[in-house]
Amino acid sequence: MRKNKFLTFYACLVFGFLFLPLAIIAVTAFNTAPTISFPISGFTLKWFANVFATKSFLSGFQLSFMLAIVATLIALLVGVPAAYALSRNSVKGKKLLKSFFLSPTIIPGIVVGYSLYQFIVLKMKLPVMQGLLIGHFLVVLPYVIRVVGSALEQFDFSIEEMAWTLGCGKVKAFFKVVLPNISSGIVAAFMLAFINSFNNIPVSMFLSGPGVRTLPTALMNYIEYFYDPTVSAVSVLLMAATIVIMFVVEKTLGIGALTK
Amino acid sequence: MSKVTLNDINVSYDGKTQILKGLNLEIGEGELVSLLGPSGCGKTTTLRVIAGFIIPSSGQLLVDTEEMTKVPVHKRNFGLVFQSYALFPHLSVYENVAFGLKLRKMDKNEMDRKIKEILEVCDLTEYAQRFPKQLSGGQRQRVALARALVIEPRLLLLDEPLSNLDAKLRLNMRVEIKRLQKKLGITTVFVTHDQEECFSISDKVAVMNGGVIEQFGTPEEIYSRPKTEFVARFIGFENFIKLRRKAAQTYVAEDGSVFAVEKDGGQEECLGTIRPDDIQIVSSNDTGSNTILAKVEVRTYLGKSYQYELSTPIGRLVVNDGSGNLVNAGETMRIMLPSTKIVLV
Amino acid sequence: MKKQSTILLIAPITILLVVVLILPLLAVLLPTVWEGGAVTLSRYLSFFQDPYYIKIFVRTLRIALICTLVCMILGIPTAYFISRVSKKWRGILMSIALFPMLTNSVIRAFAWINILGKNGIVNQILTALHVVDQPLSMLYTEFSVLIGTIYLFLPLMIITLVGVMENIDNDMMEAAESLGASRLLSFVKVILPMSIPGIITGSVLVFTGAMTAYTTPQLLGGPKNMLLSTLIYQRAMTLNDWTGASVVALVMIVTTLIVMKGLNFVADRLDKRGEN
Numbered sequence: 001m002r003k004n005k006f007l008t009f010y011a012c013l014v015f016g017f018l019f020l021p022l023a024i025i026a027v028t029a030f031n032t033a034p035t036i037s038f039p040i041s042g043f044t045l046k047w048f049a050n051v052f053a054t055k056s057f058l059s060g061f062q063l064s065f066m067l068a069i070v071a072t073l074i075a076l077l078v079g080v081p082a083a084y085a086l087s088r089n090s091v092k093g094k095k096l097l098k099s100f101f102l103s104p105t106i107i108p109g110i111v112v113g114y115s116l117y118q119f120i121v122l123k124m125k126l127p128v129m130q131g132l133l134i135g136h137f138l139v140v141l142p143y144v145i146r147v148v149g150s151a152l153e154q155f156d157f158s159i160e161e162m163a164w165t166l167g168c169g170k171v172k173a174f175f176k177v178v179l180p181n182i183s184s185g186i187v188a189a190f191m192l193a194f195i196n197s198f199n200n201i202p203v204s205m206f207l208s209g210p211g212v213r214t215l216p217t218a219l220m221n222y223i224e225y226f227y228d229p230t231v232s233a234v235s236v237l238l239m240a241a242t243i244v245i246m247f248v249v250e251k252t253l254g255i256g257a258l259t260k
Numbered sequence: 261m262s263k264v265t266l267n268d269i270n271v272s273y274d275g276k277t278q279i280l281k282g283l284n285l286e287i288g289e290g291e292l293v294s295l296l297g298p299s300g301c302g303k304t305t306t307l308r309v310i311a312g313f314i315i316p317s318s319g320q321l322l323v324d325t326e327e328m329t330k331v332p333v334h335k336r337n338f339g340l341v342f343q344s345y346a347l348f349p350h351l352s353v354y355e356n357v358a359f360g361l362k363l364r365k366m367d368k369n370e371m372d373r374k375i376k377e378i379l380e381v382c383d384l385t386e387y388a389q390r391f392p393k394q395l396s397g398g399q400r401q402r403v404a405l406a407r408a409l410v411i412e413p414r415l416l417l418l419d420e421p422l423s424n425l426d427a428k429l430r431l432n433m434r435v436e437i438k439r440l441q442k443k444l445g446i447t448t449v450f451v452t453h454d455q456e457e458c459f460s461i462s463d464k465v466a467v468m469n470g471g472v473i474e475q476f477g478t479p480e481e482i483y484s485r486p487k488t489e490f491v492a493r494f495i496g497f498e499n500f501i502k503l504r505r506k507a508a509q510t511y512v513a514e515d516g517s518v519f520a521v522e523k524d525g526g527q528e529e530c531l532g533t534i535r536p537d538d539i540q541i542v543s544s545n546d547t548g549s550n551t552i553l554a555k556v557e558v559r560t561y562l563g564k565s566y567q568y569e570l571s572t573p574i575g576r577l578v579v580n581d582g583s584g585n586l587v588n589a590g591e592t593m594r595i596m597l598p599s600t601k602i603v604l605v
Numbered sequence: 606m607k608k609q610s611t612i613l614l615i616a617p618i619t620i621l622l623v624v625v626l627i628l629p630l631l632a633v634l635l636p637t638v639w640e641g642g643a644v645t646l647s648r649y650l651s652f653f654q655d656p657y658y659i660k661i662f663v664r665t666l667r668i669a670l671i672c673t674l675v676c677m678i679l680g681i682p683t684a685y686f687i688s689r690v691s692k693k694w695r696g697i698l699m700s701i702a703l704f705p706m707l708t709n710s711v712i713r714a715f716a717w718i719n720i721l722g723k724n725g726i727v728n729q730i731l732t733a734l735h736v737v738d739q740p741l742s743m744l745y746t747e748f749s750v751l752i753g754t755i756y757l758f759l760p761l762m763i764i765t766l767v768g769v770m771e772n773i774d775n776d777m778m779e780a781a782e783s784l785g786a787s788r789l790l791s792f793v794k795v796i797l798p799m800s801i802p803g804i805i806t807g808s809v810l811v812f813t814g815a816m817t818a819y820t821t822p823q824l825l826g827g828p829k830n831m832l833l834s835t836l837i838y839q840r841a842m843t844l845n846d847w848t849g850a851s852v853v854a855l856v857m858i859v860t861t862l863i864v865m866k867g868l869n870f871v872a873d874r875l876d877k878r879g880e881n
Contacts, residue, residue, distance in 0.1 A: 004788065011686035014679050015698070018705055018760065021716035024726065028719065036719045078618040085614035101618060104626060108817030108861065110834045111854040112626070114841055118851075119629035134625045141618075170610075199709045202819040205838065216820075219711045223718070223824065232719075235712040242707045246700060255700050258707070259764045313779055333782040334791075340783035346776035350798040359794070360784030411784060 022239065029232035036229060047233035056222070057234060060215035063132075067214065068197035071136035072144070072190055079144035080186065084178070087152040098145070105142040112138055113206035121207065128209030135203040140193035147192060147257075151185020188257035191249055195242075261289040262323050262414045262447050264310065269319035271305055271471075279305045280316070281471040287464075292441050292448040294458040297468035298494070303451045304419060306468070310449060311417050312336050323414060334363075339408030339446075343420040345400045347392040353379070353403050354388040360411040374410055381440065382406040398429045405437070409444065416441065416448040422457060434461055455495050459483060467491045485523070489531055489605045497533040497603070498578045504529055509599075515573040519550050520599040530604045536567065536580040538601035541587075544594045551596045554579075556589050570595070637851045648852050658836075662856070664747065665832040668822075669815040672754045676762040676811045677804065679755075684766030684803075685796060688773070699767065706760040714824040717753045718744060721825075745827035753821040758811040765810060769803025770796070798875075805872035812868075813861045833857045 032042035051057055082101060086094055104112060113135060120131045155178065163173040179186075204214040213221065215234075223231055249258060264287040271280040280302050287293045295303035308314045310321060312333035321329045328336060348356055354375060361371045379385045382402045392400060401421060408416060418437070422430045438461050441448050452458045458465055459479040466476045467490075475487045486492035489500065501519075503511040509524045511532060519532065542551060554570035554577065561567075565582035570593075579595060587593050637648050652658050687698045705713060720726050721743040728740040743749055773796060781791035819834040826832065831839065833853055840850035 007682060007686050011683045014683040014759070014763075015701055017679070017756070019701060021713070021720060021756065022705060022708065024719060025712065025716050035724055036722075078621060081614040082618040085611045088611075097615065097619075100622065103622070106858075106862070106865075107626070107630065108813075108834070108854075108857055110817060110819045110837055111630075111858060114837055114850060114854055115629040115633040116625070117841070118847065119632045120625075123632065137621075138626055141622075195707050199707075201710060202834070205819070206842070216709050216711050219709070219715075220820065220824070223711070223715060231712075231715055235709075235715065238712065239704075239708055242704065246704065246707065250696070250700070255696055255703065258703060259699065259768065311779075311783060313782075332787070333779070334785050334787050336783075337785065338783060340780065342776045342780060344774055344776050346774060346780035348777065348780075348795055348799075350801075359781070359786075363785040363790070407780075407784065417783075 022235075025232045025235045026239065028229050029236045031229060034228050036227075036232070047229040048237075050228075050230045051233045051237065054222075054230065056213060056218040057215065059211075060213050060218035063212065064198050064215040067132055067136050068140075068194045071133055071197050072140050072193040074133075074137050075141045075144045075193060076148075076186065076190065079141055079189075080148055083145055083148040083152055084174070087149060087155075088157065098149070101145045102142045104138040109139065109200070109202035113203040116203070117206035121209075128207065128212045131207040131209075132204065132212070132214070135207050136197045136200065139200050139203055140197050143193045143196060144189045147189035148182065148185050151182040151188075154185075155181055184253050184257065188249070188253055191245065192258060195245070261445055263287060263289045264415060264447060264449070265320075265322040266306070266309070267320040267322065269306070269309055269316045269321070271302075271309060271314055271316050275317075279471055280309070283319070283472060285466060285473060285476065287447060287449065290445045290447055291463045292438070292450060292461060294450045294452055294462040294465045295468055296452060296455060296458045296465050296494075298453060301468040302471040303453075303468050305471075307417055307419055307449060307451045310415070311338055311340055337411060337413055338415045338417055339411060339413030341401075341404045341408050341416075341418045341421045343423055345392075345404040345421075345424075347400055347403055347407075349392050352389050352391055353384060353395070356392070356403055357407050357410050359407065364411070378406045378410040382409075397425050398433060401425060401433055402436075405440070409440070409446075413446065416446050418448065418450045420451055420453070422452075423454070430457070437461065467494060469494075485603055486533070486605060489533070492533045492603065492605050496535060498536050499534050499539070501532045501574050502529075503532045503604070511604075513574040517552055517574055519597060519602060521602045521604060522599045523604065525604050527604060532597075532602045533605055534597055534601050534603070536578045538598065539577065539579045540596045540598065541579065541581055541583065541585075542594050542596045544592075546594055546596070548596070550599055550602075551594055553592055554595050555592050556587050559587070559589055568593075633851045634855050637848060637855055648848065649856070652852050652856060658853075661831050661833060661836055664830070665816055665834075666860075668747065668751055668754060668832065669812050671751060672758060672815040673808050673812045675751075675755050676759050677808065679759055680762035680766055680807065681797070681800070681804070684763050684770050685792070687763070687767050688770035689775070695767075695771070699764065702760045702763045702767075704760075705756070706764070710757060710818075710820040711824070713756060714753050714821050717749060717756065717825055721749050721752070744825065745829065747826070747830050750822050750826040750830055750832070753825040754815045754818060757818060757821055758814050761814065762807040762811050765807035766800065766803045769800050769806075773799050801875050802872060805868050805875075809865050809868050812864055816861055816864070817857060 027040060028036045029047055030043050030045070031040040032044045033040070079101070086098055116131060116135050120126050120134060121128070159181070160173055160177050163177045164170065168176065199216060201216050201220065204217050208214065208217050219231060219234060246255065249255060266283055266285040269280050269283040270278070272278050283302070283306060295306055297303045305314060309316055312331060315330060319329070320327060348359065351359065357375050357378060358371065361374060376385070379388055382405060384399065384402055384406060387395060387399060392403070395403065404421070421437070422433055425433060434457060450458070450461060462479055464477060465479050465482050466473045467482060468474065469490045475482055475491045482491065483495060486495060486497065502514050503519065505528050506512050506518065509521055511519050511521050513519065521532065552572050552574060554572040556568050557571055558569040559566055562580065565580045566586065568579045568581065568587065570577045570579060577595070638644055638646065640647070687695055687702070690698065718725070722728070723740045723742065723744070725744070727743065731737045732740060777795050777799065778788070778791050781795045782788065786794060817834055819838065822830065822832040822835050823838070826835065833856065837850050837853045837857070840846045840853060
């Protein structure tokens with residue numbers, strides 16, 4: 001491409017805007033000063049030590065991690081069969097069903113959280129964990145339907161029919177032929193679902209209970225009372241984890257798998 | 261009408277790979293010149309230099325006597341037709357054609373008249389309100405042509421404009437382009453890798469290879485008298501014989517067979533080349549000049565003729581024979597290489 | 606496939622969604638339009654008559670709208686830039702754009718607290734340069750909410766636009782230039798109209814996202830700059846005003862739906878490429 005200096009400059013500014021705030025946090029995490037300040041006065045790892053000494057962060061991480069995995073697995077369990085049924089044949093009202101399955105995206109997260117709190121926590125009096133799990137299931141389901149659905153659209157179903165003619169039963173054919181061929185879609189769906197569940201705030205905010213907080217809500221809570229670089233240190237750890245995930249996705253599926 | 265001169269044009273990619281190496285070309289007023297060559301030979305790059313998408317690292321582009329090397333694309337006023345047609349999908353046929361005129365701040369009525377005129381010429385009047393998506397390949401091609409011609413360009417540049425059409429349409433469009441070009445008298449550069457298309461449409465042909473022009477001449481010249489081995493191979497000479505000069509118009513092959521060659525270039529060591537169609541099968545007792553004995557290895561049916569792959573004392577030769585007298589594999593035949601048809605490269 | 610097996614495959618998800626999404630929503634929203642055995646809109650009428658609520662409603666719309674416009678202005682040229690660089694660079698730039706999107710929104714808001722706060726970087730620079738004597742109060746203003754929201758959704762706009770723009774052939778730009786349009790004009794007359802579907806999709810995502818985001822206004826806005834989302838939380842969790850919260854929730858849903866449908870309608874009208 002013939003280069004355009006103005007466009008390149010403009011794009012650099014925008015990337016600076018996207019990148020610098022997070023870079024600043026990363027720097028402050030290693031600063032000795034108790035408040036966030038520039039230039040940094042000295043190098044320290046004590047804020048990282050502080051992270052591992054803060055119980056709410058550790059238990060929050062554990063909860064968020066478990067929640068993201070279990071909610072995503074449940075979503076895959078009910079979402080993949082549905083996506084398969086929808087793409088396999090002309091179900092009546094296919095479009096309507098698909099938009100119904102995607103409907104949690106249309107309802108704002110804050111409303112989902114609020115209505116679940118009212119109905120599940122206050123009316124049905126379900127334990128906190130069940131409530132959180134249901135909420136996060138709703139958060140991740142659309143990613144599963146969308147990404148697995150688009151993987152199935154790419155899939156050539158004559159391959160599956162070929163397996164049937166070779167004497168493979170339908171259930172067996174699904175596991176032996178269809179599933180391996182959409183596995184990258186399922187992995188991408190899992191990644192996206194996991195990340196979005198892990199990062200969710202509005203749903204978790206309503207459904208957290210005494211002593212049961214996800215990491216983001218614990219962080220949010222912490223910020224309201226303390227203003228020190230411990231949050232920066234947590235951020236650095238989470239960003240490092242994100243980079244690792246992105247790197248793995250890039251090497252296996254290509255980064256494009258996360259932008260669909 | 262304009263004439264175009266390319267003077268010692270150099271283009272490199274990343275400052276390393278040379279794509280054009282000191283290319284020189286002169287295109288006369290109103291001529292249709294084709295750039296012919298295999299992919300990667302630099303023909304499209306040459307066209308893009310003329311169009312202004314590539315600024316050469318050195319060299320000059322002159323149109324008439326005006327230096328154009330660094331003039332921005334949009335100020336050149338050259339009409340361009342892309343292989344993909346590049347019609348604007350969000351604009352109707354009429355709006356596509358109007359695009360260039362609108363930028364020239366022309367009187368509305370004048371503009372409308374010109375557009376209708378060119379649509380008429382290109383046989384598109386009834387499609388004026390359609391969108392590119394609703395047109396067939398041939399119609400799209402004509403819109404692309406109309407869009408390029410309506411701005412009354414100084415040059416018309418065509419980048420493999422026919423390669424996305426089916427064979428029959430391609431033939432029609434070829435005639436159509438030639439007709440329009442002659443009617444408007446517009447100097448035209450046509451890039452193609454299809455030699456038949458190229459020969460039928462061009463006033464002159466530049467055969468390119470490895471970033472230089474190997475030969476520049478009329479289609480007849482190139483067809484009958486290729487100057488280099490590359491050009492010969494590219495335009496269908498399949499038989500090559502190593503020759504050494506013995507006397508004027510007399511050459512000897514490596515096995516000692518003597519060949520009379522009418523057009524003697526004076527080279528001491530060279531290749532003699534001849535098309536499969538030009539070699540004649542003669543009766544087995546004919547031992548006249550330029551004849552040799554050959555053994556049939558493979559016979560292939562081509563439809564209007566048979567092709568024989570022969571092994572001979574001067575190497576493997578390919579002969580096309582339309583006489584219908586079949587010779588089987590393993591048998592021998594006598595062939596004659598007419599002295600008028602042997603070209604030295 | 607047989608009908609029975611289809612039903613068997615989509616039954617679990619349908620039942621689950623009805624039980625954990627539709628039922629709770631109905632349980633929350635129905636009482637707001639139902640009083641004494643009759644349908645009533647009185648609660649919504651009083652919502653739109655209360656200056657306090659109107660102010661919050663308008664502020665939410667204003668922030669979402671400005672955020673969408675700024676994301677367009679910043680995102681369109683950037684996305685075009687990304688779509689034109691080599692494949693390798695496109696991957697790298699897309700990763701940089703994607704990274705903030707995968708980072709927790711608390712962290713992203715926290716970054717802006719550090720930048721805009723009383724002791725934040727901007728104030729430190731400004732006082733060091735003696736541009737100001739007193740630190741500026743930029744945090745807990747509508748401005749800080751706006752910046753935080755733009756920061757939140759700009760990557761989404763860029764990524765959506767790249768998806769559309771990378772499919773636009775370079776020939777289009779070159780054809781426009783050969784017809785006499787400068788590069789800027791070619792961009793405006795050809796690339797921009799061709800990107801409209803992407804711009805609309807991106808705008809819908811950014812606008813609805815900005816309208817409903819919770820973390821950013823909560824952390825960067827403070828109680829003075831409440832938006833609909835923070836209002837729901839406050840009504841429900843702080844004031845225990847369930848009906849109030851539910852009214853705001855429905856207002857939010859309906860507004861986002863109207864904007865979504867409206868923009869998609871505009872997109873259909875603008876996209877007149879014609880069908881086959």
